[in-house]
Structure formats: structure tokens, C-alpha cells
Amino acid sequence: MSITNDGSYFEDFTVGDTLIHQRGRTITEADNHIFTSLVMNTAELHFNQDLIDKNPGAYVGGKLLVYGGVVLAFTVGLASEDTSENAIAEVEMDNGKHTNPVFHGDTIYAESTVLEKRDADRPDAGLVKFKLVGKKPDGTVVVEIERTVLVKRKLHYLQP
Template identity: 35%
Template sequence: MNEDLNRPAGRYFEELPVGTVIRHRITRTVTESDNILFTTLTMNPQPLHLDFDFASKTEFGQPLFNSMMTLALMVGISVHELSLGTLVANLGLTDVTFPKPVFHGDTLRVESEIIEARESKSRAGQGLVTAEHRTYNQRGELVAQCKRTMLFHKRPDIDI
């Protein structure tokens, strides 16, 4: 039996030293349907997302993609190569910014840089890691970023 099949896809605390940069392989083209569904599901009546006539008269000339979904995608895209099966909990998001707008049809890619890591003082076998996630559109423009603090499992003593 292949031992790697039992290993989580995410990285353990020890595999996330400060300075590690992960350029996530998954990309995502965002659509009008994504925007309308997410915006209405979250009860956000902002016409910049839902009213094409209203949005056409703004400086953007078209609807903006909901920034909260951009944030959710930024974190979600990172999960497979960062924390899938190795995360204990998300502890917080800070310094969330959206320096450029996202529009229907943009393709987003994400990279994560580990900026802090330390063993937990109160939880044996776990460690705290802070990553800076950065999201770029298809033109290489930074469209979103945040710092995310997570609690990770340390590598088990047994071979995985």
C-alpha cells in the first residue's frame, strides 16, 4: 500500500518555516453567476454588484465582483497545498486589502508567504503560523491580500 495516500495534502507546522512561498496551482475564473449568487446569499444589496445599469454609471463602468467572495476564494485556493488535513483552526484574518477591483471574467491566482511561525505555548503538538495571502488577476495585478493566522498540527511521531 502506498504510504503517501494516508498523508494529508496540507503541510504540517514543521513544513512551514518563515520565508516559505507557495504559489498555489489552482486558479479560478470568476463569473457573473458567482457574483450574483454570493452577493444575494450573503444578503448584500450593494448595487455595485447586482445592478448593471447602476454599475455602468460608476467609475468602473461595470459591476464589481464582491470583495468578500474574493477574500473567500483567496483563502479557499490556499487550502489544498497549505492546510488541508493539517489545520486545527483559523485564528484570525488581519490587514485585508483590495488594491484593485475584480470583474466578471477575471482569473485569479494566489500565493502564500509564511511570515511568522512559532510552537504553541499552550497546546503540545501544535504551532501557530501566519501567512500573507496575495491574489493576482490574469494581468499580474495585485487585487487582494490578507494576513491569516492558523493553528497547525505538528508532524506526528509516526511515519505517514
């Protein structure tokens, strides 16, 4: 065993392939409350049930909403073993949308489509751009974003 798997280096990604990541993650009330607070997010619609109960019509779904940054972080997490275990850094994200709300108890799955591969400004790694999608089990897309990651090259790191 090595620290990272040898199937997710720069050379292993093929433009056009879609990787369906195996694991899902149920986002719990605890996840939403803890992460929203951990990062100093003060928007009450993520953590004040009384506020929602007093005027449910004013809030999406009439329920506490999971903070989008948590949804995105879990979606990246679900994709990470297959896309960025061998990454040196996350570089860019663009055209990201929260297309549907996520509520406590919803389960998220992730898929990554390889959009582009290109050289980086260092010889030991290359840039891979993925279209990352987070979905509920019924296929409802909750988040989509283009994600560019700097990934190690096998040629440099796995020399025999």
C-alpha cells in the first residue's frame, strides 16, 4: 500500500470520461449546524428553527436550509478519493450553481466529468478540469461547478 492510490494521477484521466463516485453522504442537521458555525456563517435560515416556524412561507421549502458551502464541501469530499487524492492543490472553480435546495436528511452523491487536461507551470503535475455535480438519489442536481485541480504526474512521482 502506498499513501495514495496509483489510479488518479494526471495520466489516468481521459477527457470526456464521467466518473461516478461510489459513496453517498446523508447531510444531517448536525453537519449543517456545526459547519455553518465553524466557519462563522451567521445566516439564521441555516440554524434558527424558531425563525422558520414563525414565517415558513418566507423561507425556501419552509425548512432550515443546508448552507451551500457545506453542500459544496461534501460534494468535493465525495469526489476526492477519485479526483484529488493525488492533487497538489485545488486551483480554480467557476460557473458554480446551487440548482436545488438541500435539507436535513437529504443524501448527496457526486459525479465528475473530465472536461480538459493541460500542462501546468511545473513539470511534475498537470491541470485537470472536471465538471463536478452533486445529486440526490432521485437525480435532482443540487450543485454543479467546474473544478480545476493540480494533479501529480505518474511520470514524476511513480518512477520505478
